[in-house]
Amino acid sequence: MAYLDSDDYWYPHHLSRAVAALAGHEEAIGVYSIIAQVWDNEKEPFEVNRQSGPVDRRTALSGGNRPFITTLVARRQAVEAAGGFDPRFDGAEDKDFIYRLLEKGPCLRLDDVTVAYRTHGSNVSADPVRSFKVDARVLAAHRARALAAGDNQAAADIAVGLRALRQYTAGVCVSGRWRRRSPMSSHGRHILPFGHCGVPLQGRAHGRQRDLEGGTLSSRGR
Numbered sequence: 001m002a003y004l005d006s007d008d009y010w011y012p013h014h015l016s017r018a019v020a021a022l023a024g025h026e027e028a029i030g031v032y033s034i035i036a037q038v039w040d041n042e043k044e045p046f047e048v049n050r051q052s053g054p055v056d057r058r059t060a061l062s063g064g065n066r067p068f069i070t071t072l073v074a075r076r077q078a079v080e081a082a083g084g085f086d087p088r089f090d091g092a093e094d095k096d097f098i099y100r101l102l103e104k105g106p107c108l109r110l111d112d113v114t115v116a117y118r119t120h121g122s123n124v125s126a127d128p129v130r131s132f133k134v135d136a137r138v139l140a141a142h143r144a145r146a147l148a149a150g151d152n153q154a155a156a157d158i159a160v161g162l163r164a165l166r167q168y169t170a171g172v173c174v175s176g177r178w179r180r181r182s183p184m185s186s187h188g189r190h191i192l193p194f195g196h197c198g199v200p201l202q203g204r205a206h207g208r209q210r211d212l213e214g215g216t217l218s219s220r221g222r
Contacts (some may be wrong), residue, residue: 002073003094007118010070014114018073021110028054029101030074032067033110037117054109057102061142061157063164067107069094071115078104089141092134099142132169136162 002018004010014033021031032055053065060066082100085093139158146154
């Protein structure tokens, strides 16, 4: 099974390369690939997200690599066992799904650019604080599940992941060195390279502390 957001696109070889990569790896629940970020209505990428290596559940929960949903090609049996998308996590239902999917096994990495992520003013990830809140809710829900199941290792991994998420979001809010000026915008919108999630930012946060659901996000200036 494969997934494609309405504003992104696959390159012609995406599915064939992914299926071929899965052959002979029965232990893997799926495969993900490299994604290129492009400005809206342009073809040439300005950033390529080169995550490395296969991904397992511990890596993803602790804030390491996690397959981007539009690059993922997964085995139907694993998807059905994971249970699909949960509407409670609107805006991060794909992340919740991938965490549950990785409970079924590791995900291989295809060393090829096969998907383009389009950056534009209406990206769901445009608000980094909103993204933090919903991502933190997802991780908190998985931590509760892990503790209820007696999986202390997963709970510890998620605590690491939550800290990494807070630090990353604080950096997004204050760090001018990560931002790029979009050629399509005349309104001061800045775009992060996709290696830092490609989040468009409106303005800056300096020396502020915000109480956010799932924890406190602190920023200390540049």
